[in-house]
Amino acid sequence: MKKNSRRSVVVAGAAAAAFGLTMAPASAVPSTVWTVTPTGSYTATNSSNIVLTATIPMTCTTSGASGSMASATGNPATVATISAINFGTAGSPCTSVLGNVTTVAVTPWTVVAQDYTAATGVTKGYVGNVKANVTAGACKFTVTGKASATYTNSTGVLSVSSVAGELAVSASPAPVNCGSVVTTATKPTFKGNYTIKASNGTVPKIVGTNP
Amino acid sequence: MEGHRAAAPLSSRARARGAVIGAFVVVAALVPATATAAGTQEVDAAFPYLCALPSGQQPAQVRISAVFPERAGTGEPVEPAGVTTTVELPAEAVADLAALGAATARPATRLTVGVAQDGATAEATWRGSAEPVPLPGSGRLALTTTGDVASVTGHGSGDLTFSAGSLAVDLALATADGTAAGTGALTVDCSPAAAGEQEPLATVPVGAGTPEPDGTPEPGGTSASPGASGSPSARPDGPGDRQGDRAPEVAEAPPGGTAADREAPPCRYDDAHPSTSASLNAYVTGYSNVAKLKGASLLPLSCVLIEQGPTDIEFFPDFTGGHLTQHSEGTLRHRGRAQTPPFEATFLTFGFTPTKATMVLEQTGPMTMDAHGETSFVTLYTELETRVRIPLVLRVTALEVNGVPLEVGARCRTKGPLRSPEPEPARFPGDHLLLTGSSTHQPPDQPVGYLLSSGGQLTGEMTIPAFTGCGSGGENLDRLLTASVSGPGNYVKQTQGQTCAVQVFNPDECTEDLQPLEIPVPER
Numbered sequence: 001m002k003k004n005s006r007r008s009v010v011v012a013g014a015a016a017a018a019f020g021l022t023m024a025p026a027s028a029v030p031s032t033v034w035t036v037t038p039t040g041s042y043t044a045t046n047s048s049n050i051v052l053t054a055t056i057p058m059t060c061t062t063s064g065a066s067g068s069m070a071s072a073t074g075n076p077a078t079v080a081t082i083s084a085i086n087f088g089t090a091g092s093p094c095t096s097v098l099g100n101v102t103t104v105a106v107t108p109w110t111v112v113a114q115d116y117t118a119a120t121g122v123t124k125g126y127v128g129n130v131k132a133n134v135t136a137g138a139c140k141f142t143v144t145g146k147a148s149a150t151y152t153n154s155t156g157v158l159s160v161s162s163v164a165g166e167l168a169v170s171a172s173p174a175p176v177n178c179g180s181v182v183t184t185a186t187k188p189t190f191k192g193n194y195t196i197k198a199s200n201g202t203v204p205k206i207v208g209t210n211p
Numbered sequence: 212m213e214g215h216r217a218a219a220p221l222s223s224r225a226r227a228r229g230a231v232i233g234a235f236v237v238v239a240a241l242v243p244a245t246a247t248a249a250g251t252q253e254v255d256a257a258f259p260y261l262c263a264l265p266s267g268q269q270p271a272q273v274r275i276s277a278v279f280p281e282r283a284g285t286g287e288p289v290e291p292a293g294v295t296t297t298v299e300l301p302a303e304a305v306a307d308l309a310a311l312g313a314a315t316a317r318p319a320t321r322l323t324v325g326v327a328q329d330g331a332t333a334e335a336t337w338r339g340s341a342e343p344v345p346l347p348g349s350g351r352l353a354l355t356t357t358g359d360v361a362s363v364t365g366h367g368s369g370d371l372t373f374s375a376g377s378l379a380v381d382l383a384l385a386t387a388d389g390t391a392a393g394t395g396a397l398t399v400d401c402s403p404a405a406a407g408e409q410e411p412l413a414t415v416p417v418g419a420g421t422p423e424p425d426g427t428p429e430p431g432g433t434s435a436s437p438g439a440s441g442s443p444s445a446r447p448d449g450p451g452d453r454q455g456d457r458a459p460e461v462a463e464a465p466p467g468g469t470a471a472d473r474e475a476p477p478c479r480y481d482d483a484h485p486s487t488s489a490s491l492n493a494y495v496t497g498y499s500n501v502a503k504l505k506g507a508s509l510l511p512l513s514c515v516l517i518e519q520g521p522t523d524i525e526f527f528p529d530f531t532g533g534h535l536t537q538h539s540e541g542t543l544r545h546r547g548r549a550q551t552p553p554f555e556a557t558f559l560t561f562g563f564t565p566t567k568a569t570m571v572l573e574q575t576g577p578m579t580m581d582a583h584g585e586t587s588f589v590t591l592y593t594e595l596e597t598r599v600r601i602p603l604v605l606r607v608t609a610l611e612v613n614g615v616p617l618e619v620g621a622r623c624r625t626k627g628p629l630r631s632p633e634p635e636p637a638r639f640p641g642d643h644l645l646l647t648g649s650s651t652h653q654p655p656d657q658p659v660g661y662l663l664s665s666g667g668q669l670t671g672e673m674t675i676p677a678f679t680g681c682g683s684g685g686e687n688l689d690r691l692l693t694a695s696v697s698g699p700g701n702y703v704k705q706t707q708g709q710t711c712a713v714q715v716f717n718p719d720e721c722t723e724d725l726q727p728l729e730i731p732v733p734e735r
Binding site: 098 | 488489490491519520521522523524533535537584586591593594595650651652654655656657658660662663664665666709710712714715717718719720
């Protein structure tokens with residue numbers, strides 16, 4: 001019998017590409033054709049500490065993700081899936097003043113593109129379909145929603161910077177043993193940078209056009 | 212025995228008499244040596260046991276197999292190998308486990324093995340562990356565990372006999388989806404059904420007739436019996452007159468993977484103290500200075516059971532942050548009691564007299580943990596200070612001054628709890644030890660300091676009250692202890708390890724049988 005059967009397996013993975021709307025010159029027409037090169041699997045590794053908050057902050061020094069990328073059409077358009085994402089490891093867990101925090105992602109998450117600026121090669125959008133079970137000591141809660149992000153072709157960095165209100169604390173299951181510090185009214189946030197690498201070692205590019 | 216005493220220096224021996232006469236085990240943290248005897252004997256024996264299950268006592272069969280050396284030389288460690296313990300529980304027991312919602316059970320066994328040689332006895336604990344076993348839909352449940360066991364070294368010659376005694380089976384119970392079933396853990400205590408009549412598990416002849424490595428017969432291994440009536444002169448280098456000196460020595464088993472195998476006292480919830488969804492357990496250890504003695508005493512690795520309280524926030528009026536508070540309660544736990552394990556400290560009393568005390572810290576009221584702090588939603592800067600309060604009486608159970616045991620009696624303790632300066636005496640009345648830990652966090656950096664559920668350093672200062680009830684037979688030791696130990700200004704530093712939330716079960720924080728995974732190291 002496998003050892004980890006008592007507990008849902010831990011996480012993995014993260015995000016890959018990116019996102020949408022706005023910034024284009026006012027005259028621009030939203031992109032509807034998204035060309036990703038190369039397509040296929042990718043890995044993501046945090047290039048800075050990841051900061052999660054649920055009223056109080058927690059710092060993750062290691063976080064990584066994996067999944068696959070594909071070209072897509074439409075707006076918004078899912079240009080990548082995150083099949084696994086981890087926050088912290090056994091040796092370097094995410095921590096807060098209340099102690100170590102375990103975050104187990106329920107995947108797949110998605111990377112959704114909404115807006116592309118050709119001049120900068122930056123795609124705006126969000127990490128979607130976010131769901132994660134978080135525990136700190138005996139306090140347990142579930143976070144769902146999305147987190148705004150941008151992807152820069154020149155650097156291969158996916159920068160996640162969620163805005164309050166995008167992520168929510170689930171009412172079902174409701175938080176337990178957390179007190180008023182984490183309730184269903186809490187607005188969690190997710191911030192940090194990931195470096196994306198395609199399986200062939202190159203930096204993936206996302207280009208949005210409107211033919 | 213009289214002959215032994217006559218040979219001893221009078222005054223000190225007279226005092227020593229009151230001390231221990233029962234057999235005791237000399238525990239040495241040694242890696243078991245390998246038995247060198249050429250021949251081996253394989254043992255495979257089944258014994259009837261009675262096991263206490265939630266539904267009542269049930270018969271069970273316990274099968275033990277091991278390989279022993281055929282014989283051993285004097286002083287040569289006997290190391291049983293290939294030890295396998297199988298407990299076959301009846302269908303009723305399986306129903307008991309299923310009633311708790313369990314689909315699998317991971318067993319860990321603790322078999323008490325009596326070791327006897329020539330009337331002197333010692334006990335060893337054979338620990339075993341196994342992977343989780345699915346509960347059968349019907350019929351019996353066989354739980355087979357394996358593990359390395361301690362070596363045993365006899366004193367002198369004579370048959371070394373091994374007998375199976377009580378057996379504790381620690382079960383980590385999980386539901387079909389892998390979460391903890393019931394409280395997650397159940398300990399089933401079993402004892403031999405035919406206690407007293409049971410055949411020994413194995414007999415290993417030691418010494419007599421066994422050539423020493425150089426081929427000469429070993430002295431003392433022939434006619435001179437070290438038995439109770441034997442003459443001490445028959446063994447010029449023989450043991451003293453205390454039975455403990457003759458008892459076989461049991462070395463500790465090497466450290467292993469499961470909680471049961473570790474050099475840590477058990478720390479778990481059980482029927483007498485069941486867990487809740489907010490239950491945590493953790494180990495603490497550290498040092499306390501004893502200012503008068505200019506020394507530090509190691510406070511032993513101790514188990515704390517904690518009910519984690521909710522963390523509450525009171526937002527600032529402008530919503531730029533808030534005040535954080537958390538109140539939790541806990542208790543020390545050692546063999547079902549609110550206390551530390553016994554520990555020893557040796558000091559130079561009055562600067563020149565070596566004094567060894569065996570002590571225990573007993574908890575006399577609730578232990579509380581109050582954290583308060585602040586967080587800013589603007590800068591994310593967060594800080595938290597935790598104050599742990601616990602009323603502890605220091606009990607002295609044995610005392611040896613200059614190598615001479617002094618009888619302290621059964622009621623030797625400090626007059627009141629150890630006491631620390633209390634900044635909030637109205638809210639926290641009564642004498643208690645106060646330890647404080649603090650943390651700060653400025654993201655994106657990591658938090659530093661004492662983290663509530665993950666532990667760290669807790670420090671404080673205490674006064675040791677005067678002693679009372681110490682001494683027996685008209686000899687009052689209160690003043691000796693009070694004069695040499697009691698007083699203010701004793702610095703305490705405790706290190707708390709990562710807690711295990713037993714009903715959450717994080718394999719990075721809990722052992723498979725729901726004990727704290729992290730064993731903290733004391734720091735000065």
